[in-house]
Amino acid sequence: HVQLQESGPGLVEPSQTLSLTCSISGGxxxxxxxxxxxxxxxxxxxxxWIAYIHFTGPTSYNPxxxxxxxxxxxxPKRRFSLQLTSLTxxxxxxxxxxxxxxxxxxxxxxxxxxTSVTVSS
Amino acid sequence: QSVLTQPPSVSAAPGQxxxxxxxxNNSNIGKNSVSWYQQFPGTAPKLIIFDNDKRPSASPxxxxxxxxxxxxxxxxxxxxxxxxxxxxxxxxDHSLSSWVFGGGTKLTVL
Numbered sequence: 416h417v418q419l420q421e422s423g424p425g426l427v428e429p430s431q432t433l434s435l436t437c438s439i440s441g442g443x444x445x446x447x448x449x450x451x452x453x454x455x456x457x458x459x460x461x462x463x464w465i466a467y468i469h470f471t472g473p474t475s476y477n478p479x480x481x482x483x484x485x486x487x488x489x490x491p492k493r494r495f496s497l498q499l500t501s502l503t504x505x506x507x508x509x510x511x512x513x514x515x516x517x518x519x520x521x522x523x524x525x526x527x528x529x530t531s532v533t534v535s536s
Numbered sequence: 537q538s539v540l541t542q543p544p545s546v547s548a549a550p551g552q553x554x555x556x557x558x559x560x561n562n563s564n565i566g567k568n569s570v571s572w573y574q575q576f577p578g579t580a581p582k583l584i585i586f587d588n589d590k591r592p593s594a595s596p597x598x599x600x601x602x603x604x605x606x607x608x609x610x611x612x613x614x615x616x617x618x619x620x621x622x623x624x625x626x627x628x629d630h631s632l633s634s635w636v637f638g639g640g641t642k643l644t645v646l
Binding site: 452461462463464467475477478511519520521522523524526527528529 | 538569571573579580581582583586587590592624626628632633634635636637638639640
């Protein structure tokens, strides 16, 4: 049973870089059955997909954010990370890590609890 | 403005049935399977329907999904107070090369 846990700084200043990490427990991290993803939700708003990475290497980014994004994985430490540069207040959101599972036709079948990020000076 | 269009809100009385629509186009719903997520305030979304009409084992059979052309529908029968939540549809969009979600629908059980 795969479980995800996000970690992040909570508060970041505008123009700085946000670094988030998602730790994976249970199951196998190097699991070809999952595309590991980041999704965010601004206060009072809907869900916005950010990016995904597969343990074999393929990545995909939301085109509207791609120029500011980098997603990576650390297999030995069973975690994957997101970096988002040039932050503005519009990046304030709850950030979720989630897994697109092949057993569910690549729907987001596993989610972390989310980590709140506020961009403010 | 979300790529997938959902009504902002729906409501019905306990025990009744409600449907939530999700409208897209031939680049997203028309090409790929749709999934649905339930989200309670302050918690992470939860998968309730995948591959248009399939339920994870933990999802009650009161929840159902369907797809026709470029639209999908979530149905909930035997409404309970505990079903009050936000519901989101989602799928992959080939033109945008991006996963897309609907704007979400708030369900109120009267």
